[in-house]
Amino acid sequence: MASFLKSLLVAGGAGFIGSHLSAALVENFDCDKLFIVDNLVTGSVDNIGDLIGSEKVEFIEGDIVELDKLSLETIKFSHILNFASIASPKTYAEKSIETLQTGSLGVFNLLDLAKSSGARFIHASTSEIYGDPMVHPQIETYYGNVNSVGPRSMYDEAKRFGEATVTAYHSKFGLSYALVRIFNTYGPKMGQNDGRVIPNFVNAALNNLDLEVYGDGLQTRSLCYVSDLVSGILKLTQSEFCGPINLGNPSEITVIDLAKKIIKSLDSTSKIIHLEGLADDPRQRCPDITLAKKVLNWEPEISFETGLLKTSEYFKLINSGAD
Template identity: 45%
Template sequence: MTRRIERALVTGGAGFVGSHLAELLLAEGSEVLVLDDFSTAAADTVAELRERPGVELVRHDVTRPITVPGRVDVVFHLASPASPPDYLRLPIETLRAGSLGTAHALDVAVRADARFVLASTSEVYGDPEVHPQPESYRGRVNPVGPRSVYDEAKRYAEALTAAYRRECGANTGIARLFNTYGPRMRAHDGRAVPTFIRQALAGEPLTVAGSGTQTRSLCYVDDTVRGLLALAKADLPGPVNLGNPEELTVRELAEEIRAAAGGSAGLTFVDAAEDDPRRRCPDITLARRELGWWPRVSLAEGLARTIRWFEPRREPTPEPSSVFW
């Protein structure tokens, strides 16, 4: 089934991924209602959204009930702190966004008879023992570690979404997003790509967490939001992995960014974060088969686009620098 989306609600729509999703929806001819409390949104992204025709931007905390007048065809629930410094700074808020926020967004979808799409995360797999990670893998998560506020918030959100599907007949889909990167990431959000780019452009050493042998798979943001839209237009309940199955080490990523950005300094190694996953790579067989989706933007091209976006926005690196991913 391919559904027509005349009006979409995007919670967390002023954030990095949410703003790109809103932009894609506009390009598809949809009206977009963006709900965001702006706690982790970049000011220039918010300002840009305000200027876009077809976007209604509303400040709202999703942990409070959501009232949406008029028609809604799809509810995309992205509202949550997503970078480690943010969710470590806002642990209770992160858990509430995953619990109360998901319930309130689901209630909107049920009342409007709308499709509901949850933006979950590869973090539900924790530090995996199965590689690459298929959707059937149940994960290996520390429920009381510092990262658990994000991991368990998303795991609960998935459970709640599945319960609404079973008990309320809600039309739901769950997407597990793997490491997404691209323009509009905040330079100091603590994740590897913006940190490495900022440091390389400043001619400073790139700070690599741990040994740098831990792996990640990076998906360019345009590909990620295409996947979310494909899931919205389908009836697949998921969960479905949306990520790039090309795996590389964090050290390799640092070296690639340094070369692409013209950096000349070396690498500096810092302590790894607690519960930092050693390997992370999606099995996207389901997304290919059911959604006809796979990443199209190569790492080289995606990094080039991201670096071009960061170049006029370069700024000095604060000390000390912490890197997560």
């Protein structure tokens, strides 16, 4: 494989966030070549169909756990962005070992590549590292409240381990890095059946089916539209900031109010039904974004109404069988 002047690597680039991020990097970032590595466990080439046609972009189907098979070591990367990880609770529970391997062995492999290239490393972490938080809203200095043997532990602990691994490469080898603690993000290209709250509620409402709320529905979420998240990640990639940083939308809503809002906005006849609450489901989730405002001059701009409209348009197309 040829070596380029300025090459970027996005792992997990065929997924929901990774595909939006890759498109934004091609458009806004000074680079000669963008490599996308994805094993397609939850992603799809359809998400990057437009990009694959560009001579600036090369898609490599492969697993970061077996990165040595992909012959990337001859390329000098300026930035490596790791968005490879199963993120849907339904899927990571089914594929618990793969999730843990991706968040451990896979992260080591990408870090070694970053180390040999001298690349800046941007790692997708998550608000889940705060677990069911005892501090509200969640600030980067909060250590979290995570059950290491609970039903979400394969994801939460993989992400916590990933943060520790990236931090160790910084301390030991001087790697430039940022840990993006992403709070619930939604938008077009989310997997229709991936089990996360927005695809669940929007698809049910579009089909006039019951919206299933776990427990009393008084648990809160803070929902960030994907273009807002991506603009924060672009700023972070271009910055020299090192450390963990929250990116998310601080407008908090209860799950029951979210369900009502979606039914009303989509003019649906769906009803809300309550299912038994989930173990270790966080009661409150809201980012403190003071740090992102200060170091990146970033905050979300897209209203929930606008984001919901764009997302529902996407799922309408998918439901109708069109591309």
